[in-house]
Every structure is written in C-alpha cells, then in structure tokens.
Amino acid sequence: MLEFRKDIFADERDDNLKEVGRPTQRQDILGHVTGASAFYDDHRFAGLLHLKILRSPHAHARIRSIDDAAAQRAPGVKRIIRAADVPVNLNTLLSLIQFGKDDEPSLASDVVRYKGEPILGIVATSERSAREALALVRVSYDPLPAVFDVEEALKPGAVSVNATYPKNTFEYYGKYDHQKLRYGDVDSAFGQCDVIVEDRYQMSPIEHAPTETNGSIAVPDTNGRFVVYTSTQALFFSLDTAAKINAMPSNQLHFIGGTVGGGFGGKVDTLTEPLAILAARLTGAPVRYRLSRHEEMQFGSPRGAERIYVKDGAMRDGRIVARKVTAYFDSGAYTRLSSYAAVKCAAHIPGPYTIPNVYGDVYCVFTNRTPATAMRGFGVTALDFALECQMDKLATAIGMDPIEFRILNAYRDGDMKAHRREAKNCALIECCQVAAEKANWPIREEYRRMSSRRGAASAPHASARPEAPRRQPAPAPVQQRIPYDRAGEPPAPDAPPPRPPAPPPAGSSHGATRFSSVFGTRRR
Amino acid sequence: MRTPVQFSLNGEEVAAFVEGGANLLDALRETVGDLTVKGGCWQGTCGTCTVLIDGAPRLACITLAETCAGRSIETVAGLRRGPDLHPLQTAFIEHFAAQCGYCTPGMLMAAKALLDRKPSPTREEVVEAIGGNICRCTGYEPIIEAILAASRAGDRRSA
Structure with missing residues (x-):
C-alpha cells in the first residue's frame, strides 16, 4: 500500500489521485494474454533473409587473414558483409550527445578485443544456411595477451585494450582519466576520528x-x-x-x-x-x-563489474566525518555506457548522508571482457551496496543501532552535499522511522522525533545530538546481525566531545523546489 | 529435404512441410504461422515456447516437428473460447501477471496443463508447474496468484 505523507510531500502530490496506489490494468495486457502483442519478430515478410555473425573466439587477437571463399559458394548464401562494407565502422553510443569518442567497430577488421566480438556477417535464405556457411569461414588469428582485471589494466606496462583509449581509461572532457570528488579534508579527518572502517567490494557482471x-x-x-x-x-x-x-x-x-x-x-x-x-x-x-x-x-552487454574500495571515519557519537572511495568500472573492451555509469557513481559517493569530508576517484576502465552497459540504476547500485554494508559495519564498530546511525547521518534539508549542492526534499529519516516501525525494530524516542525538515527537533549536525551511543536493542526475531571482524579500532575511552558543527544554511521550503527545478514552474 | 507432417493445432487439422530436423517452434511460427508461440532460448532452458502436446507441457524449441505427426497441439491462440477469455487469461489480466508479455504465452500453457490435470492445485503445485518457465519482469508472485485465482474461478463455475 502506497502512503504519501502530506507533511513531507505536501506540494508534490495531488490529493485526488485516481491511478497511483490503486490497481490498474495495463493497456497492452489483453494482447499479452492472447498472444496477439506483436514483438519485432512477429512480423513476416516474403523473401526474408537471415543475418548471422562470425564472432571472435579470442579475448584479444590480431586478425591475420579471413578466407570466406567457401562460405560465398555455400547454398543459400546471398551476401557476405565485411568490415569494409560498413559505411562508418567506428561508433560510440553516447556520441549522439557529444560524450566520448568513437571506439567500437560494428565489424572488427584488424584486432578483436573480446570473446564474441563481431567480425563478419553472412546473409542467407535461412538461419541454418547462414550458420552452416559461417562454419566454412577460416580466420587466422595471432592471439594477444589479454587483461581481465580493472586494477591490472591500470598498471604500467599493462596490455592496451582499446585503440581509442590506449591507457585503458575513458577520457573525460578530453583530458581526465577519471572522475574526481573533493570536499573538505579527509586526511586530517581520518587522523582525528575515533573509528575507521575500510573494505573492498566487488560486484560481478550481471546479464539482463x-x-x-x-x-x-x-x-x-x-x-x-x-x-x-x-x-x-x-x-x-x-x-x-x-x-x-x-x-x-x-x-x-x-x-x-x-x-x-x-x-x-x-x-x-x-x-x-x-x-x-x-x-x-x-x-x-x-x-x-x-x-x-x-x-x-x-555479445549483448551485461551490467558492468565494479570494484569499490571504501574507507570511512566516524566519531563515537555516531557522526561519519570522512569517506574515501576509489571505484573501478569494468567497461569491457569498449565504452557503450560505462563512462556515464562512472559519472553517476561519483555523484553518489556520500550516499544519502551528510559527510563533511569526502574524497572520491572513479575510473572507467577497459579490459578484454564483454562491453558493459546500462542496467537498473547502473553506476549507483553496486556503490550503494558497498556504502550500506559500510553503514552496518560502522554502526557495529561504534556500538550504535544501525537504523539510528542512518537517521543520525541522513541528509537534512539545507545540508551541504559533497557536490556543493544543497540537500532538498529529504525524507530518509522518515523512511527509516517507518521501516523501523513496520519491522518492530525499536528505536529511541529522540530518533522517532527527528525530522528531515529544517528547524525540526534534534537535527544531529545542529545543536541537539544524543549524548552517548548506547548498546544495541534486542534484535527483532526475523533479523540477523552479522558481526564484522574488520570493524577497526575500539573507541578510545575518553574521546574528545564532538566539535560543534557549522550552522546550517537558511532553510528551503519543502517539496516546492523539486518541481520547480525540473519543470520550471510549480504545478498546483 | 522436406517432410510432410499432419497434426491437430487447437482442434484444427493442419498439414505442413517441414525441413528435416526442424523443431516444432519453427514449424508453428514459420510454416504454420502461429506467432503466439515465442522463442526465448532455442535450447530448452527458459520455457517461453511451452505448448501442450496431447495435454502435456512441452518445449517446442527442442521438440522435433516430425515427432508431432498425429498429435494434438495446443497454443495460446486456442485458449480463448470464441469471444470469451479463458479464466487463466482473465486472472492474468486482473492480477497484473504480465509485464513485458513475452513469457506469458508459455506461462499460460504451463498453467493450463496444470489446471486441466488438477483443477484445484495447491500453491506448491502451481510453483512446481511453472518451475520451468522464466519470467524476468514480475518476480512470479502475481503469476502464482493469478493461477490460483483462476483455479478458484473454475471451482465456482463447476459448483
């Protein structure tokens, strides 16, 4: 059941919703259940020909020669398509929005850079004829050393994968080999914090x-x-x-x-x-x-693999004071959409939390693997996994309830984000409160009273903050707590009291801003 | 070499010449012209091409067309009863049991095989019956609910 709290989303939602939150019928579902929906392959044409592609069996190889003479004479074959037949045989998807250089051929001519890369096409009267003709093509390869690991690919002397980007990194704005985020001074914050939690996270490619x-x-x-x-x-x-x-x-x-x-x-x-x-x-x-x-x-791209290193520093009172992230996106052999994923990742490094010192380096790296692309929140999903694991580990390390810990550090309206944008329309605190309530997870009264809104009770980065961390409440029966053995040093017995944070900037009106920033005017 | 094959498709006799080694999926789609049957993997792993052969759910992509001579084949194209939807179709609509719709024909046929055999299945039996059909959109729950609802609707009619 959807619930929109008017105190949080007052200006965002019409009270008289007729569709949202209510069951409705898909407009195309009658076609789906009767088999009448026409997918692309449900169209039939007289004289339809079939294209099949010869693909590289090597992760990295130079093509010495291609002999397709026998294939040309095979029954049913109408045409062989070679790299030279492709009018513009180098492209990158985001060139349509002037982002990135053309780096991927439709058909490889001299070098193949991943297993499955297209080399040659055969058009025949049936798929079977095309497949049988493909088996007659003889390609001679000189296998080349390949690199499959993002950090190996960045080492000096590593195999160069992509001719357009010989250093194995995507080039931002024509000169930068990675995305940077710098805010505050992480090194001095790490020197003064009570607890440091540092870990490495790896996500594999995921096929849609x-x-x-x-x-x-x-x-x-x-x-x-x-x-x-x-x-x-x-x-x-x-x-x-x-x-x-x-x-x-x-x-x-x-x-x-x-x-x-x-x-x-x-x-x-x-x-x-x-x-x-x-x-x-x-x-x-x-x-x-x-x-x-x-x-x-x-050959179809997966969600790319990501390797993420996170180092977080926190005070015993629960504030996260520093975060350092180094992330590597495995783009595979060509860019497709990973360059954009890395930008999204850089934008998400603090997560939904107010952290005064943040440092991030995000690389889009080329390897001899299948090129990666978009998938459901790509660029953010794996980082979020890493960050939320960190949040649990940090909470455990300082002996704080993980939900209270998130509430304490969550963005409040008007907080300054690491990207130097003011936080607006925040609602993480309220989401945590509802989640705790629904899960029968006890949180203390002062945390139940906290609010994302400016001037509301107990904003932690303002004056009122809980005096001391306390022990975790008894876990709810269905939940599992995992002890973390890499939780960092135990808190110092007499840690100095937290420094008073800077006063927050002037408040913003709730809800109104998002619409105006997106649509120009507020809808009423 | 083409071979003549004759079988019943949704109650109608059909005859087709198929390539030696052709599978039932290609025979139905490319030769007979029943495009309601979809191909997902062409290797017998995803269940998308499920049809009923003599009432039993079978994967058309790994069934040799020639072996279907004299058999009775059912596809989604024959599920409607005249202008009326089959209770399973109605239940899929009401329970939002399709999103992209590509696995739906196979899912419906797997469900029909179950309900024909066992009109009031348990939830476990429903899960088992569609266990060979992959859906990447819905997370299966709405499909399970729809099949159970269709079985209840059947109970009401026969009562």
Missing part, C-alpha cells in the same frame, strides 16, 4: 537475460527508405545510431518498436539494427538479425 533476445528486421521500403522492426528500448537513440553507422539521413529510417520482450537496460545498445539495415541495403531484401541466447550472453 530478457526472455526475448535482442534483434531486428530491416525491410526495404520505397524511395530508399527502410522500415525497421526492433526490440530496442530506445527507439530514437537506435534510429540515430543506425543512421550514423550507415551514413544515411535519419529520415530514411522508420523504426517500429515499443513492444519489448524485457529490457532492463540490455536493449539500449543498438546491437542489431545497423547491420540489419546494411544487409537489407546490400541485398535489397528484408533481413532479420536475431541474437541467439548464447550471443545475448556473450
């Missing part, structure tokens, strides 16, 4: 595994146009990318999509449309390019 794999059908239309049926999550993004790679004006492309068999971020990469269109151009026939499940896993 939509039940429908990526694919598209390109159909020649009149006047040189092409109609493209596609599984894309990002119709216009894919249209513009396909236009760029095929060096054709975007008004020659008519993309039809919207019915997507699961995406979760794994269908934003425009993996199939450019070559399907090229194949349709070269053959004059409708062409389908559909990923097999194996290709979806190996």
Whole structure:
C-alpha cells in the first residue's frame, strides 16, 4: 500500500489521485494474454533473409587473414558483409550527445578485443544456411595477451585494450582519466576520528537475460527508405545510431518498436539494427538479425563489474566525518555506457548522508571482457551496496543501532552535499522511522522525533545530538546481525566531545523546489 | 529435404512441410504461422515456447516437428473460447501477471496443463508447474496468484 505523507510531500502530490496506489490494468495486457502483442519478430515478410555473425573466439587477437571463399559458394548464401562494407565502422553510443569518442567497430577488421566480438556477417535464405556457411569461414588469428582485471589494466606496462583509449581509461572532457570528488579534508579527518572502517567490494557482471533476445528486421521500403522492426528500448537513440553507422539521413529510417520482450537496460545498445539495415541495403531484401541466447550472453552487454574500495571515519557519537572511495568500472573492451555509469557513481559517493569530508576517484576502465552497459540504476547500485554494508559495519564498530546511525547521518534539508549542492526534499529519516516501525525494530524516542525538515527537533549536525551511543536493542526475531571482524579500532575511552558543527544554511521550503527545478514552474 | 507432417493445432487439422530436423517452434511460427508461440532460448532452458502436446507441457524449441505427426497441439491462440477469455487469461489480466508479455504465452500453457490435470492445485503445485518457465519482469508472485485465482474461478463455475 502506497502512503504519501502530506507533511513531507505536501506540494508534490495531488490529493485526488485516481491511478497511483490503486490497481490498474495495463493497456497492452489483453494482447499479452492472447498472444496477439506483436514483438519485432512477429512480423513476416516474403523473401526474408537471415543475418548471422562470425564472432571472435579470442579475448584479444590480431586478425591475420579471413578466407570466406567457401562460405560465398555455400547454398543459400546471398551476401557476405565485411568490415569494409560498413559505411562508418567506428561508433560510440553516447556520441549522439557529444560524450566520448568513437571506439567500437560494428565489424572488427584488424584486432578483436573480446570473446564474441563481431567480425563478419553472412546473409542467407535461412538461419541454418547462414550458420552452416559461417562454419566454412577460416580466420587466422595471432592471439594477444589479454587483461581481465580493472586494477591490472591500470598498471604500467599493462596490455592496451582499446585503440581509442590506449591507457585503458575513458577520457573525460578530453583530458581526465577519471572522475574526481573533493570536499573538505579527509586526511586530517581520518587522523582525528575515533573509528575507521575500510573494505573492498566487488560486484560481478550481471546479464539482463530478457526472455526475448535482442534483434531486428530491416525491410526495404520505397524511395530508399527502410522500415525497421526492433526490440530496442530506445527507439530514437537506435534510429540515430543506425543512421550514423550507415551514413544515411535519419529520415530514411522508420523504426517500429515499443513492444519489448524485457529490457532492463540490455536493449539500449543498438546491437542489431545497423547491420540489419546494411544487409537489407546490400541485398535489397528484408533481413532479420536475431541474437541467439548464447550471443545475448556473450555479445549483448551485461551490467558492468565494479570494484569499490571504501574507507570511512566516524566519531563515537555516531557522526561519519570522512569517506574515501576509489571505484573501478569494468567497461569491457569498449565504452557503450560505462563512462556515464562512472559519472553517476561519483555523484553518489556520500550516499544519502551528510559527510563533511569526502574524497572520491572513479575510473572507467577497459579490459578484454564483454562491453558493459546500462542496467537498473547502473553506476549507483553496486556503490550503494558497498556504502550500506559500510553503514552496518560502522554502526557495529561504534556500538550504535544501525537504523539510528542512518537517521543520525541522513541528509537534512539545507545540508551541504559533497557536490556543493544543497540537500532538498529529504525524507530518509522518515523512511527509516517507518521501516523501523513496520519491522518492530525499536528505536529511541529522540530518533522517532527527528525530522528531515529544517528547524525540526534534534537535527544531529545542529545543536541537539544524543549524548552517548548506547548498546544495541534486542534484535527483532526475523533479523540477523552479522558481526564484522574488520570493524577497526575500539573507541578510545575518553574521546574528545564532538566539535560543534557549522550552522546550517537558511532553510528551503519543502517539496516546492523539486518541481520547480525540473519543470520550471510549480504545478498546483 | 522436406517432410510432410499432419497434426491437430487447437482442434484444427493442419498439414505442413517441414525441413528435416526442424523443431516444432519453427514449424508453428514459420510454416504454420502461429506467432503466439515465442522463442526465448532455442535450447530448452527458459520455457517461453511451452505448448501442450496431447495435454502435456512441452518445449517446442527442442521438440522435433516430425515427432508431432498425429498429435494434438495446443497454443495460446486456442485458449480463448470464441469471444470469451479463458479464466487463466482473465486472472492474468486482473492480477497484473504480465509485464513485458513475452513469457506469458508459455506461462499460460504451463498453467493450463496444470489446471486441466488438477483443477484445484495447491500453491506448491502451481510453483512446481511453472518451475520451468522464466519470467524476468514480475518476480512470479502475481503469476502464482493469478493461477490460483483462476483455479478458484473454475471451482465456482463447476459448483
């Protein structure tokens, strides 16, 4: 059951909601339950041809030669597509918003940089003919040393993965090899804090595994146009990318999509449309390019792996006074969307907590792994996992209740964030209070009275703060507490009293600001 | 080499010429033209292509089309009774049991096989029946609820 507290969200929600919080029927569900919903592959065309791709069996290799003579003569084969056939054979997705340099070929010509990288396409009258012809192509490789670890990739003398970024790091604003966040003085804060908790967090790549794999059908239309049926999550993004790679004006492309068999971020990469269109151009026939499940896993991007080091310093009274984060995003062999993930990560380093000294370095690193892309909160999810693990470890180390610890450190309206933006519309405290209540997790009265709003009772970074930490309350029966053996030094017996924090900046009006900052004017 | 195959599809006799080695999924979609059957993995792991063969749930992608000669095959295309939805379809709509909709045809057929065999299954039996069908959107709970609701609706009608 959704609940919007008017004291927190007064200006954000209409009282007369007719849809939100109530069950409703999807507009497309009748098609889904009758099988009538037309996914991209539910369109049929006379003379449909099938494109299959030869992929690299090596993580890193130089291509010495490609012999496709036998494949050309194979039954059903209409056309072989090589790197030289691709009009613009180097692209990066975010070039559409002027972010990053073109670094990924549609078909590799000289070097393959990950297992599964496309090398050559065969267009045939059936998928089976195309597959059988692929087996006749002979490629001679010189295997090259490969690098699979983000920190190894940054060492001097490491294998260079991506020719566009020879140092194995994405380049921000044409000169920076990582994203930096600097706020306050972490080193002196670490020198004065009571407890330090430091740890390393690693997340593996995660495959979206939509039940429908990526694919598209390109159909020649009149006047040189092409109609493209596609599984894309990002119709216009894919249209513009396909236009760029095929060096054709975007008004020659008519993309039809919207019915997507699961995406979760794994269908934003425009993996199939450019070559399907090229194949349709070269053959004059409708062409389908559909990923097999194996290709979806190996060539379709996953959520990228991330390695995150966090060092936090806290006082015995519960305040976090310093945080230092070094994070490495494994972009795989090419950029796709990881450069943007690293920016989001840098923006999230303090989490939803007010920390006076923050230091962060976030790297987007190239390795010989499958290129990574978007997936549900990418850039934030793994960091959040690391930060919230840290919060539990810190609470344990100073002997504080983990929810009270979060309430104590949560952003209040008007707090200054590490990015030098004022915190607005905060509601973490209230969320923690409700969560504690619903979970029968006892928190002390003063914490139940705290508020995200300026001037409300007991703002911890203002005057009123709990005198001393106390022992943890008895755990609720279903909850589990994990002891952490890396909790740092025990608190000093006579730690100095906390320094009085700076007075908060003038308060902001609650709720109003978010709408005006997004939409320009407040809706009433 | 193409082979003639004749079978019943949703109660209608159909005949098709299939490639040697063709699977039932391709035969239904590409040759017969029943596009309500979806392919998800083409290797017998995701359940998306589930159809009923003589009432039992089977994976069309790893069933040889030629082995279906003389059999009775059911797909979602035959689930409706004229203009009326099957109770499972109604329950899926009411319980928000589909999001992207791609696993839904296979999920419905797995559920139908269960309810045909056992009209009032337990929750555990429902979970078992759809255990071979992957859904990446819903988290399964709404689907389980929908199947249980459909079984209750069936109880009311037969009572």
